[in-house]
Amino acid sequence: MPRFSSLKHLAAQMRSLESRIDGLQRRRASLLAEADDVDDQIAALRGGRGPGRPRKRRGGRGPGRPPGKGKPGRPPGKGKPGRRKAAKRKGPGLTDFIRAKVKKGPKSVARLATAAEKKGYHSANLSQVIRLMVGKASDLTRREDDTIAAK
Numbered sequence: 001m002p003r004f005s006s007l008k009h010l011a012a013q014m015r016s017l018e019s020r021i022d023g024l025q026r027r028r029a030s031l032l033a034e035a036d037d038v039d040d041q042i043a044a045l046r047g048g049r050g051p052g053r054p055r056k057r058r059g060g061r062g063p064g065r066p067p068g069k070g071k072p073g074r075p076p077g078k079g080k081p082g083r084r085k086a087a088k089r090k091g092p093g094l095t096d097f098i099r100a101k102v103k104k105g106p107k108s109v110a111r112l113a114t115a116a117e118k119k120g121y122h123s124a125n126l127s128q129v130i131r132l133m134v135g136k137a138s139d140l141t142r143r144e145d146d147t148i149a150a151k
Contacts (some may be wrong), residue, residue: 094121110146
């Protein structure tokens with residue numbers, strides 16, 4: 001004969017089963033974390049990837065997706081959300097500004113940096129940016145005394 005149970009009895013059985021499942025899932029998570037630590041130690045001893053470095057994920061396009069198609073849910077050609085575009089500068093670039101200043105005669109990097117800041121060019125380390133731009137420009141040169149001159 002079938003055994004009849006009350007609703008309260010069934011609810012109590014469900015709660016006990018759910019609590020047991022939760023305990024087993026917590027135990028599984030701790031065992032997996034311990035296994036990852038052991039894998040890291042083994043790899044460190046063998047000279048592979050060291051401890052604490054996450055495994056690389058294979059990302060990118062899904063299989064069979066043609067190039068030029070964006071991720072699902074995002075229109076093609078759109079970048080990642082939350083990215084800000086660089087502000088468009090009105091007027092000449094920094095290298096053109098340096099060329100105009102150095103045309104009259106050689107100037108020190110510090111003096112060029114303060115003049116560029118007053119003109120509206122922003123950088124955390126503008127003097128280093130100026131040195132970089134001068135190194136890339138073919139018509140400008142940086143002397144040993146940290147002055148910029150035209151070639």
